[in-house]
Amino acid sequence: MKTILIFAIILVFRNNVHSAKILGVFHATARSHYILGSSLMRALAEKGHDVTVISPFGEKNPPKNGSYRDIVLTGLVEEHDEKIKEINPFSKNKMGILKIVSMMGNMMIKMTESALNHTNVEKLIHSGEKFDVVVVEEFLNPAHKAFATHFGAHLVSLSTMGANSWSNSFVGNPTPLSYVPNLLLGYTNNMTFLQRVLNTMFYVFHEGLNYFYIYPAHHKLIKKYFPNGPDLHDVLYNASIVLLNSHTSTNQPVPYVPKMIDIGGFHVAKPKKLPNELKTFLDNAKNGVIYFSLGSNIKSSLMPVEVRQMLLTTFAKLKEEVLWKWEEDDLPGKPPNVHIKKWVPQQDILAHPNVKLFITHAGLLSTIETIYHGMPVLAIPIGGDQNLNAKQIVNKGFGRAISFQDLTEEALTENINELLTNPSYRQNAKTRSQIFHDRPVTPMETAVYWIEYVIRNGGAPHLRVGALDLPWYRYFLLDVIAFITILSIIVLYIFCQTIKVLVRCCFRKKYQKVKTS
Known part of the structure; x- marks a missing residue:
């Protein structure tokens, strides 16, 4: 009996992580985004971790177990509410999709900077604190990934949606444009020819906008607000895992690399008594x-x-x-x-x-x-x-x-x-x-497990796919396609020249026979 008890204690300690220091960065002024972030951070605190949360909202009823600290981005919600009055969402559909994407990019650059230059966040950045894990909401805010590098922590991305163009490229996740539409287009995975054309063109536009405008702007933010701020590309692809608010019951099935974990519905709680x-x-x-x-x-x-x-x-x-x-x-x-x-x-x-x-x-x-x-x-x-x-x-x-x-x-x-x-x-x-x-454990238990997995396994570098280490031309096999194309042209040229020589020889012999006769 004593041996069984000792073995059980060993198992408990083996499967649990020490009380880790975890920072959550949830900059969006939309309460629905905050619900997801706070639900996860509350669960981590209740598991015994030391949790700090940056957000425009404060927790009125922080968890009783564990340690939970709010760093509130005061004033941002009020600014957002005023802007919503100016931009009526019911007239937004009149705008073209390209204009909407460009507007969102500009808006999120400003929102990202609003968090970084907030007095409460600046105090934290210069506090000298260290964290084990930084959880950052993946929502057009790549500069916030520098929090992990600055605090010497492992990076966990939380996508409030499923796998999408805002998160796929950062972990090397394949995005076949033939059946994976951009979520803003509203297409299903069974796209028509025209929809596939538009999906491809929109992908090219979106990537171009990122690399020539969005990313350079966020690189400047990192250099401006973080002491000895790293290069943006050193933090973009640094996530240990990506937690996805998706599931096959709610989202279209798409390919995932090992770093991507479905936790869709993790915020849903058991029904409580109504007022x-x-x-x-x-x-x-x-x-x-x-x-x-x-x-x-x-x-x-x-x-x-x-x-x-x-x-x-x-x-x-x-x-x-x-x-x-x-x-x-x-x-x-x-x-x-x-x-x-x-x-x-x-x-x-x-x-x-x-x-x-x-x-x-x-x-x-x-x-x-x-x-x-x-x-x-x-x-x-x-x-x-x-x-x-x-x-x-x-x-x-x-x-x-x-x-x-x-x-x-x-x-x-x-x-x-x-x-x-x-x-x-x-x-x-x-x-x-x-x-x-129909899942073996609840989505919240899955989320907590994988964050602790990252801590236990030193950032889980073994989950990183080789695609992240390839330049774009090698990822898309453009060098191989170019080689095969050139080789095919050379072979075709040699073949044509050989045929031409053979034809000449045949005509020459035939001409000589005719002449001698």
């Missing part, structure tokens, strides 16, 4: 509830008045109650069956048995939470990756989609009725939910 008012409302909804939300970043109060009125007219005809996440105190023209809340615990609402349908913008977090709870969906994508998510929802048969531009009373009514009366959508949602839950 009394909400619980009473949902419990007493005899005909069920339709939940309507455009997420934490898009304010539905900014939508055009005529669209808002059309929604209210449509909802008024329904027998179901409608719960609308509305950011203002009042909603003019609200019918009796429509109830508004500035904030709601979305995951807990989707878990309630009286909720029959979720009308959503098809953001990735909302899509994941929908699949987790097996809920039918009506997607109204506004922009970004939402178009792709909406197509995935339709293709997998657990929902329908209407583009915001095509939103009419007739289309909305028809789609809602179809989703409520056709049981196949709910059944497909349950099937998709089963795939989501």
Whole structure:
């Protein structure tokens, strides 16, 4: 018995990591991005690690176990909210995709610098502290990867989406343009010829924009804000692992190198008890509830008045109650069956048995939470990756989609009725939910395990693929193609010259025979 106990203790210590110092850098002012970052860092703190988090948001209820420190980027959320009022997301679709990408690049350069030149971050940079691991959100902010080099830490990238053009090249992950579309284009993996042409052209444009504009700008930021700042290209490809907020139940299957780990849905928690008012409302909804939300970043109060009125007219005809996440105190023209809340615990609402349908913008977090709870969906994508998510929802048969531009009373009514009366959508949602839950361990346990794996294995250099050490012309076999092409031309030339010589010889002999005769 004593031997068994000793062996068990050895196993426990062997599989656990000492209390590591871990820094999380989550610069985005979108709360949905922060939810992902803070969920991971809280789990690491509760595991006993010493956690520090840089973000525009502070934790009101930090974890009770472990050590958790906030470095808040004060003022950034307020600046973001003011800019959102100036750039109405409902008119963003009128812009061309190239202009959107260029605008995003400029915006993220400014956002990256806003974090680096913040007083609270400058104090940390010059504090002389050391960290074992730096977790950086991969979202158009390559200069932030220098935090790992500066603090002598291993780098872990957290992609709030699946594998994409913002993360693939940094770990040498293959991106076959024949079936891996850029997420901003909203294509599925079964692209038409024209879509493949546009996907290829967009890839070339995006890479050119990165190498000739985005990367040089971030290189300057590193040199400006980090003492003895390294070259950007020395930190771009330095991630030990990339944690991906994706899973085969929610995303299209694509190739991964060993460094890329699926942890999609890691932020989803078990349902908690609802606030009394909400619980009473949902419990007493005899005909069920339709939940309507455009997420934490898009304010539905900014939508055009005529669209808002059309929604209210449509909802008024329904027998179901409608719960609308509305950011203002009042909603003019609200019918009796429509109830508004500035904030709601979305995951807990989707878990309630009286909720029959979720009308959503098809953001990735909302899509994941929908699949987790097996809920039918009506997607109204506004922009970004939402178009792709909406197509995935339709293709997998657990929902329908209407583009915001095509939103009419007739289309909305028809789609809602179809989703409520056709049981196949709910059944497909349950099937998709089963795939989501069919894992050996929870996605959060997977995330924590791999971060500790990096610590245990000295940065896990054995996961690095050879593609990262190849110049681009060797990666794409351009030298081999050039060699084969030149060799083929030489062989063809020699063949042609040989044929020409043989033909001349034949004609010469024939001519001599004719002449002698």
